[in-house]
Amino acid sequence: MQLQMESQKKTKVRIFLARLLVYIVSGLIIPVTFLIARFNLFTEKMNVGIWGVITIILTAVFLYKLAAQAEKCIDSIQGRQVVHCIRKIFIPFLAIALVIFGMEKFLDDLVWFFVILAFFETVAGIFNPFPEYIKEQDEKNKDKKEDSKMLKFAKIFWSAKE
Numbered sequence: 193m194q195l196q197m198e199s200q201k202k203t204k205v206r207i208f209l210a211r212l213l214v215y216i217v218s219g220l221i222i223p224v225t226f227l228i229a230r231f232n233l234f235t236e237k238m239n240v241g242i243w244g245v246i247t248i249i250l251t252a253v254f255l256y257k258l259a260a261q262a263e264k265c266i267d268s269i270q271g272r273q274v275v276h277c278i279r280k281i282f283i284p285f286l287a288i289a290l291v292i293f294g295m296e297k298f299l300d301d302l303v304w305f306f307v308i309l310a311f312f313e314t315v316a317g318i319f320n321p322f323p324e325y326i327k328e329q330d331e332k333n334k335d336k337k338e339d340s341k342m343l344k345f346a347k348i349f350w351s352a353k354e
Contacts (some may be wrong), residue, residue: 220254241298245291252287259283322346 205216227233231243259279266272267341292299 197253197347216258216290220251242293244294248290248294254285317343 227243227247227250233241233244233247256279259275263272263275263279266275323337326343326346329346333343
């Protein structure tokens with residue numbers, strides 16, 4: 193009887209390990225390998241870009257979910273604490289650090305983009321013709337309850353800019 197129970201337990205462990213392997217391979221290794229191979233990520237130079245960021249995020253989310261499930265299966269309080277800290281602290285901060293590290297050149301470009309954006313959006317806001325048009329239309333159509341389609345569009349556009 194005990195021999196049969198041990199055999200069933202070993203079978204359950206083998207099935208669990210096989211399913212875990214398929215889960216990790218299909219949920220993480222194949223998608224990440226595809227992204228790395230398809231977009232030449234993480235080669236000699238750290239070529240992250242948007243697909244590298246997606247790869248890092250995909251990996252982090254998968255590991256986070258895997259750790260959350262593993263945390264529920266651990267009986268030891270200290271073991272759960274270790275997995276909990278890895279899941280809540282290590283994985284997110286490592287993912288953020290890798291994204292920032294890989295996008296170093298991108299951050300320089302991003303700074304310049306926001307400098308240009310700040311200047312030209314200010315100029316665009318100053319020269320925007322819609323507020324004057326809306327004011328004129330409001331004065332003309334105070335009696336009308338329904339605004340024209342152009343006026344509705346102008347109000348939507350202007351309210352989004354404010």
